[in-house]
Amino acid sequence: MSHRCVAGRPAFAGRSALRGALGGTVRGGVLAVIGFGLAGCASSDDITGAFTSPVAHTAHTAQAAPRPASPRRASAVTPAATHPDMTPQALAQAEANFSRCIAALEPKARAAGVSAAGFRRYTAGLRPDMGIMEKLQTQPEFTRTAGDYVTMLVSETRIRKGREAMAQNAAVFEAVGRTYGVDPYVVAAIWGIETNYGSARGSYPVLQATGTLACVGRRQAYFRDEFVAALRILDRGDIPEGHLKGSWAGAFGLTQFMPTAFQRDAVDFDGDGHPNVVDSVADAMASTANKLKRGGWQQGRSWGYEVVLPRRFDYLLADKNIRKPMREWAALGIHRPDGRPMPPAGETAYLLLPAGAKGPAFLMTGNFKAILSYNPADAYALAIGHLADRIRGGGPFVQPWPDDQRALSRNERSELQKRLASRGYDVGPHDGALGSKTRVAVREYQVSAGLTPDGMASGEVLDSLRARDGS
Numbered sequence: 432m433s434h435r436c437v438a439g440r441p442a443f444a445g446r447s448a449l450r451g452a453l454g455g456t457v458r459g460g461v462l463a464v465i466g467f468g469l470a471g472c473a474s475s476d477d478i479t480g481a482f483t484s485p486v487a488h489t490a491h492t493a494q495a496a497p498r499p500a501s502p503r504r505a506s507a508v509t510p511a512a513t514h515p516d517m518t519p520q521a522l523a524q525a526e527a528n529f530s531r532c533i534a535a536l537e538p539k540a541r542a543a544g545v546s547a548a549g550f551r552r553y554t555a556g557l558r559p560d561m562g563i564m565e566k567l568q569t570q571p572e573f574t575r576t577a578g579d580y581v582t583m584l585v586s587e588t589r590i591r592k593g594r595e596a597m598a599q600n601a602a603v604f605e606a607v608g609r610t611y612g613v614d615p616y617v618v619a620a621i622w623g624i625e626t627n628y629g630s631a632r633g634s635y636p637v638l639q640a641t642g643t644l645a646c647v648g649r650r651q652a653y654f655r656d657e658f659v660a661a662l663r664i665l666d667r668g669d670i671p672e673g674h675l676k677g678s679w680a681g682a683f684g685l686t687q688f689m690p691t692a693f694q695r696d697a698v699d700f701d702g703d704g705h706p707n708v709v710d711s712v713a714d715a716m717a718s719t720a721n722k723l724k725r726g727g728w729q730q731g732r733s734w735g736y737e738v739v740l741p742r743r744f745d746y747l748l749a750d751k752n753i754r755k756p757m758r759e760w761a762a763l764g765i766h767r768p769d770g771r772p773m774p775p776a777g778e779t780a781y782l783l784l785p786a787g788a789k790g791p792a793f794l795m796t797g798n799f800k801a802i803l804s805y806n807p808a809d810a811y812a813l814a815i816g817h818l819a820d821r822i823r824g825g826g827p828f829v830q831p832w833p834d835d836q837r838a839l840s841r842n843e844r845s846e847l848q849k850r851l852a853s854r855g856y857d858v859g860p861h862d863g864a865l866g867s868k869t870r871v872a873v874r875e876y877q878v879s880a881g882l883t884p885d886g887m888a889s890g891e892v893l894d895s896l897r898a899r900d901g902s
Contacts, residue, residue, distance in 0.1 A: 440612075448870035473885060482541070486628065504549075507669070512778040516649045517649050522564055530643070532646035533646060540659045545662045549663065550666075551663065553672070553833050555766060559833070560639055560640070560643050561647070563648075565639060577810040581816065584814040589624075591617050593622075594822055597822065604618070609647065612724065614819060615716075616820070617802065618720050618723070620815045620816070625685070625687040628685075632683065632684070637683050638665065641657040641681040642661075654681070655692045658694065661693045663690075685712065692722065693706070696718055696828045697723050698723045699714060700714050700717035722804070723801050726802075726803075727797055727801045728801040729796075729798060733798065734796060734812075735799045736767060736793065737793055738765050747874070747884055748782055749783070749885055750886075751781050752781070753782070755781075756778065757774045757794070758776035758777070761773050761781070768829035768830065774796075779797075780795055780796050782794060782795075784887070785809055785889030787833075790832050793830065802815050839889070844865060844888060847873075847888055847896065848863070851869070871886070873887065873888050874886040882895065
């Protein structure tokens with residue numbers, strides 16, 4: 432999760448509720464369950480690791496694990512790197528200066544509440560893991576469609592494991608839902624997609640990972656806050672050093688918190704004095720619910736609804752900035768599949784077409800935006816909401832995902848942006864990232880080209896641009 436968070440420890444809100452439900456204090460991994468499959472890890476550069484191989488998870492020991500004696504070194508940073516902090520010379524210089532860079536962060540750490548003794552203890556002998564630079568520079572190229580993404584994450588195995596996890600931790604989920612007013616099935620779905628219910632959390636020491644990124648490479652300013660937050664977690668004793676492991680970008684725990692997000696949202700729900708989202712299921716689920724509540728979750732409402740659009744629908748209305756009451760969407764001919772009743776007439780929502788006009792349609796409520804506060808990717812949030820409903824006992828989406836749709840590669844997305852820009856459309860940077868400007872430009876082009884204006888940057892749009900450009 433790439434959240435910039437303020438220092439501070441949230442007040443505990445649910446200790447009495449959980450103790451009442453369980454008849455005592457829940458500690459450590461007593462309620463932990465084992466999950467299997469794929470794991471996702473959201474971070475500033477790695478929106479999800481769901482398409483990577485699962486990371487083997489070994490049981491934590493009480494004693495802190497030693498720091499790696501031989502940190503991984505960058506083996507193949509892209510030669511064409513253009514960022515000045517990612518050139519071979521800059522990386523070598525930063526590696527040589529690492530100890531001095533870490534030492535220079537002591538005043539910042541002390542100001543954040545890290546003790547002098549703690550700073551010395553946890554930074555002594557700390558060395559960079561230069562292998563992280565390869566991951567920072569050569570991000571995975573995800574070319575799956577939204578339908579492929581959701582279908583893969585919301586698997587029958589993950590649904591079954593989710594039901595088992597909720598049954599084994601029923602008292603925790605009941606208490607968390609009652610305390611925070613957040614749908615416990617959504618909390619369980621985040622657990623399932625982020626770490627496969629705890630079976631795949633990542634193996635990078637968080638302090639070393641964030642320290643490396645704080646002093647080496649192109650994201651130093653951002654990761655200095657994360658490094659200091661990780662130091663504070665260790666100095667306070669919230670999580671033992673040997674247990675504080677996660678993704679190469681620093682996300683950790685059962686539901687993958689960045690250190691600054693941990694400082695803002697983590698809660699001590701099991702009453703042991705520490706908000707430990709790594710070893711305590713209760714703390715991790717409550718902290719996740721707390722994050723969603725801070726993200727705007729409204730109790731008693733769904734994240735969204737699958738709907739069917741009428742023929743000759745005005746696809747210009749499929750815009751996140753256009754929110755209408757359900758009664759107005761219904762007046763436009765939108766209805767739910769299989770004769771299901773429409774949501775309350777006064778509830779507002781926007782229309783989302785994750786696969787364009789050829790795929791399923793959804794009316795998204797404010798709670799969908801709350802899920803987006805956990806990870807700002809529509810396909811991720813849709814997978815979370817759908818997995819939650821499936822764990823609850825709901826069925827699959829009624830409308831099929833298009834089987835002839837292909838996702839554009841980053842190079843193709845960049846090409847699409849350049850071709851649109853050459854025609855005078857404002858797409859922002861030609862970086863292959865499909866932001867709001869690109870979506871607006873795509874829609875405007877679709878109108879001019881006689882295509883369905885759903886704003887979908889598809890192969891159809893790129894092929895149309897190529898044909899018009901004669902290439």
